[in-house]
Amino acid sequence: MRDNGSNIAAAALATLVALAAPAVADSVTVAVRTADGDALSGAAVVLRPLDAAAAAPAAAPTAAGPATMAQQNQEFTPGVLTVSRGGAVSFPNLDAVQHHVYSFSAARTFELPLYKGETPPPVAFDQAGVVTLGCNIHDHMRGFIVVADSPFHGVTDDAGRIELDVPAGEYQLVLWHARQRETPAAESIAVSGPLTLDRRLDVRPPPKPVVKGLKAWVAE
Numbered sequence: 001m002r003d004n005g006s007n008i009a010a011a012a013l014a015t016l017v018a019l020a021a022p023a024v025a026d027s028v029t030v031a032v033r034t035a036d037g038d039a040l041s042g043a044a045v046v047l048r049p050l051d052a053a054a055a056a057p058a059a060a061p062t063a064a065g066p067a068t069m070a071q072q073n074q075e076f077t078p079g080v081l082t083v084s085r086g087g088a089v090s091f092p093n094l095d096a097v098q099h100h101v102y103s104f105s106a107a108r109t110f111e112l113p114l115y116k117g118e119t120p121p122p123v124a125f126d127q128a129g130v131v132t133l134g135c136n137i138h139d140h141m142r143g144f145i146v147v148a149d150s151p152f153h154g155v156t157d158d159a160g161r162i163e164l165d166v167p168a169g170e171y172q173l174v175l176w177h178a179r180q181r182e183t184p185a186a187e188s189i190a191v192s193g194p195l196t197l198d199r200r201l202d203v204r205p206p207p208k209p210v211v212k213g214l215k216a217w218v219a220e
């Protein structure tokens with residue numbers, strides 16, 4: 001015979017556990033392509049919570065410490081980085097030559113005078129927006145930090161994809177790419193389960209790669 005009383009108690013307990021548990025995250029995959037349909041890497045993707053339910057667990061991701069934008073082989077790596085507003089970024093120089101990192105962007109103006117070896121203290125980013133990085137010594141060096149007004153953000157990989165885990169709710173989807181021809185319109189999306197979004201961005205073609213030697217000629 002079943003004990004009805006304990007069944008009811010168990011059901012009540014299960015309900016309490018469900019209520020106390022943090023909101024279950026849904027996986028949102030954003031696949032970004034060029035107007036021609038090619039996978040587009042290096043696109044920043046931000047999901048900005050539009051309602052309180054989605055915004056609730058906003059604190060977590062920045063607890064991991066500063067993000068990293070290194071300089072290696074006279075390039076910023078990664079070339080594009082997203083951080084939550086209020087987050088910090090470290091700029092280690094992995095090269096044997098000195099770099100002089102700067103930004104004149106409105107979202108964050110700063111300068112890390114000539115250095116190599118020891119990494120300067122991380123730089124905090126308190127205002128949402130796009131920060132363009134340069135190096136005073138190497139004019140060709142360009143890097144970008146997209147400061148997001150949200151803890152849910154990332155950069156598309158070589159397949160043009162990024163997967164973000166977010167609680168169910170309403171979000172504004174914001175896309176950005178360094179070579180975009182115009183600012184894409186932000187759109188509202190509702191997340192109530194796993195979701196895949198295919199989006200296109202009209203971008204300028206990448207600059208022609210510098211021919212570095214015979215191999216490059218043979219490859220053409």
Ligand SMILES: [Cu+2]
Pocket residue numbers: 074098099100135136137138141
């Ligand atoms: Cu440099």
